[in-house]
Amino acid sequence: MPIYEYACSECHENFDKLVKSMSSDEKIACPKCGSKKTARTLSVFAVGAEGAKARPSAPSGGGCGRCGGPGPCPSGF
Numbered sequence: 001m002p003i004y005e006y007a008c009s010e011c012h013e014n015f016d017k018l019v020k021s022m023s024s025d026e027k028i029a030c031p032k033c034g035s036k037k038t039a040r041t042l043s044v045f046a047v048g049a050e051g052a053k054a055r056p057s058a059p060s061g062g063g064c065g066r067c068g069g070p071g072p073c074p075s076g077f
Helices: 044-053
Strands: 003-008 016-019 038-040
Touching: none
Parallel strands: none
Antiparallel strands: 003 016, 003 038
16 A cells, blocks of 8 residues: 655645555545645655765765764664
C-alpha cells in the first residue's frame, strides 16, 4: 500500500495518507478540516532525489562520512 502526500485546498494543510490502491479515485478527506477538496502533491522524497545538490561523501579533514564527526566513526561503520 503506497503512502501519498496530499494538500487541502480549503485549509492548506499538508498530510500523508496510506492508500489501499494506487488506482483508487476515492477522495481523501483532510484530517484537519474534513474537506474532500484535496489533491495529491509531489513527494518531497521524489523531488529531492533528483533536485538535491551534490555533497561530498565525506567531510574534508579525514572525518567520518556517516556521522560527520572527526576521526573514525565511533559507531563502528
